[in-house]
Amino acid sequence: MTDNQLEDQATSVRSGEELPEQRLSDWLRTQLPELSGAMRVTQYSGGASNWTYRIQFDNADLILRRPPAGTKAKSAHDMGREYRLQKALKPVFPYVPQMRLYTDDASIIGDEFYVMDRVAGIIPRKNMPRELALTEAQTRTLCLNALDVLIELHRVDIEAAGLSDLAKGAGYTERQVHGWSERYKKAKTWNVPSGKKLMQWLAANMPKHETICMTHNDFRFDNLVLDVNDPTKIIGVLDWELATLGNPLMDLGNSLAYWIQADDDRIARSTRRQPTHLPGMLTRQEVIEYYCDKMDVDVKDFRFYEVFGLFRLSVIAQQIYFRYHHKQTRNPAFKNFWFLVHYLHWRARKLIKQG
Secondary structure, eight states: OOOOTTSOOOBSOOTTOOOOHHHHHHHHHHHOTTOOSOOEEEEOOOOSSSEEEEEEETTEEEEEEEOOSSOOOTTSSOHHHHHHHHHHHTTTOTTSOOEEEEEOOTTTTSSOEEEEEOOOSBOOOSSOOTTOOOOHHHHHHHHHHHHHHHHHHHTOOTTTTTOTTSSOOTTHHHHHHHHHHHHHHHHOOTTSOOOHHHHHHHHHSOOSOOOOEEEOSOOOGGGEEEOSSOTTSEEEEOOOTTOEEEOHHHHHHHHHHTOOOTTSOHHHHHTOOSSTTSTTOOOHHHHHHHHHHHTTOOOSOOHHHHHHHHHHHHHHHHHHHHHHHTTSOOOGGGTTHHHHHHHHHHHHHHHHHTO
16 A cells, blocks of 8 residues: 555654564554454554554554553543444544444453544644645635534433433533533642632633534544645544534634634644644634534534633643653653743733733
């Protein structure tokens, strides 16, 4: 199998994250007897959570997802849940990859894992591939198409899809505000803000009405797969680890926390992980207006959802920094995450004052 040069590529497996290839190959051939040829294993570098591998045979191109090694919270890295959710969603939301196998038999590779078909295409990371030059009009089309896919997800009939028992549903907004506030308190170090006023504001300004639907909760361009032949077209949505039945406006607010515009300040631009700065991309305000118009939602003040998204992102950053601070990880990329927490809280407070 030859890859198009624009396709997202896996590279050699990182030291310490190798798979027991013989055991895995034997198990896969037992489960999928049609597999032929030698097994080839590479690994994707993207993502800071679960480990993702590409498993190639002469007649199959597969992805294996497993949790990172070591202890983990029971609710985190639930491969079985991620597998079952995507399997149930696939018939009504075609952007989900085709699920193939799941096992909780740790004797195969040392932990539970699942296997799915690889969706071959372009993944828009911090920057588009150098070989790809989209016009401003094409970039706008891509942006609108991405938002339309999120809207399509939020319109899925969860009853018909058999997803209504996936999570608690009602009361989601309150659980999220409380849950992320508690996580922040537990992960707090001496060099970050107390966050008390921010958490109090969120608790006091929760919307009285919430809609419950299927939400992704990590909907970013670097979790989308684009068609190589038409890079404005989305053909896949990846990383369903945080997906649940939730408030769609909070899902959008979470996405906006990562949405860095070309005219944002230098600190924001330094954190950019997706190409939302390109000419043709919508601004955050335009995203809100487009979404609310399409979904026929009357939200005169979107601040709660934007503030929540920024606060949630600050908690994620602080949880990572907590591990670095306590020498549970030595990755130098996390050294200054405490500063990012300060910045995200500053942006959230700035939004609150605009009211």
